[in-house]
Amino acid sequence: MTGTPFPFHALEPDLLGAFPAVDATALIHVLDPLPVEHASCAPGERAAAVLALLKPGPQGPELLLVRRALDMEEHAGQIALPGGRVDGEDATPGATALREAWEETGLPPGQVQLLGALNVLVVPVSRHRVVPVVGWLKGEVELHARTAETAELWYTPLRDLRQVARPVELRGFPAWEFPLPGARVWGMTALVLGDLLGRLGLLPMRNAVEASAGFGPTTDR
Numbered sequence: 001m002t003g004t005p006f007p008f009h010a011l012e013p014d015l016l017g018a019f020p021a022v023d024a025t026a027l028i029h030v031l032d033p034l035p036v037e038h039a040s041c042a043p044g045e046r047a048a049a050v051l052a053l054l055k056p057g058p059q060g061p062e063l064l065l066v067r068r069a070l071d072m073e074e075h076a077g078q079i080a081l082p083g084g085r086v087d088g089e090d091a092t093p094g095a096t097a098l099r100e101a102w103e104e105t106g107l108p109p110g111q112v113q114l115l116g117a118l119n120v121l122v123v124p125v126s127r128h129r130v131v132p133v134v135g136w137l138k139g140e141v142e143l144h145a146r147t148a149e150t151a152e153l154w155y156t157p158l159r160d161l162r163q164v165a166r167p168v169e170l171r172g173f174p175a176w177e178f179p180l181p182g183a184r185v186w187g188m189t190a191l192v193l194g195d196l197l198g199r200l201g202l203l204p205m206r207n208a209v210e211a212s213a214g215f216g217p218t219t220d221r
Helices: 024-030 093-105 158-164 187-199 209-214
Strands: 046-055 062-068 083-085 112-117 121-123 128-137 150-157 166-170 173-180 183-185
Touching: 024 112, 024 128, 046 093, 046 187, 062 093, 062 158, 083 093, 093 112, 093 128, 093 150, 121 187, 128 187, 150 158, 158 173, 158 187, 173 187, 183 187
Parallel strands: 046 128
Antiparallel strands: 046 062, 046 083, 062 150, 112 128, 121 128, 166 173, 173 183
C-alpha cells in the first residue's frame, strides 16, 4: 500500500459506542442487486462505475480510498473510490468497477466478492452516470498505485468515517462530507459513503432514493 493510512488512533473509542458487526452477509441484505446492464444515459452523459471495496479490520470493516494525482485536469488531489468510465468490453457495472480497480491499484478481480450496488449518481460537472458497486476483499492483497492518475491509496475504517461525518448541502440536496486528517472527502465520493453508512444504520439517511443522492433526478436503482 502507498500513502499514509488515516485511522483515528487519537480518538476515544467509547465516543462511538458499540460498533455493529458488519460483514459480507450483513452488507448483502442492505444493498440493491448488482445491475446486469449499464445505467441508461441521457444524451451527453457517459456511463461509469466505482468500487467501494471493504475488508475486515481490527476496528471493523475498512474502506479502500485513493487520492487522485495533483496534476490531473479533473478532480486533482481529491479523495475518491477506484473507478471510471465504462469500456466497450465491460459487460456490467461490476466489470467496469473491477477493471478500473485492477488498473489503478493492482487489485485482482478474483479476490473480490461483489455484493451489490448503491444509488446511481449523476455527476453534472463531468456528465457521468455512476453506479457504485460494493465489494468484499476475500483475502490479504498488496495494493499499490499503478497509474499516473492515482497518487496514493489506503484503507480507512468505517468506524472513523462515521465519527467525522458532517451533514452538508450539495446543490440544494442534503448530503455528507468527511473531513479526514489531511484529506476532505466530499462530492460524489461522500455521497456514496453516506449512502453506504446510512444503509448500515450508522448514519441518518439524508439522500432521497429518487433524487440521485443529491446530484439530480434519476430513477435508476
